[in-house]
Amino acid sequence: xxxxxxxPVTHISHDEVVKAxxxxxxxxxxxxxxxxxxxxAKQVQEAAQCPACGIKTKVNVFDLQ
Ligand SMILES: [Zn+2]
Numbered sequence: 001x002x003x004x005x006x007x008p009v010t011h012i013s014h015d016e017v018v019k020a021x022x023x024x025x026x027x028x029x030x031x032x033x034x035x036x037x038x039x040x041a042k043q044v045q046e047a048a049q050c051p052a053c054g055i056k057t058k059v060n061v062f063d064l065q
Contacts, residue, residue, distance in 0.1 A: 024050035031057065037064075 031048040042064040048057040
């Protein structure tokens, strides 16, 4: 049976997603998060860095509501 082939992956739990986002994709070390709030632009910039190998993830920008 191959009924699930081609369907979007929706069975990943929220915890798994968060865990994947919070650990280094190279070495699995928990990432250090930095948040910078720009009140003028009404945005929060989120960046994460691995303390072990030093890679930085892309910066996520959230609009303040
Ligand atoms: Zn790492």
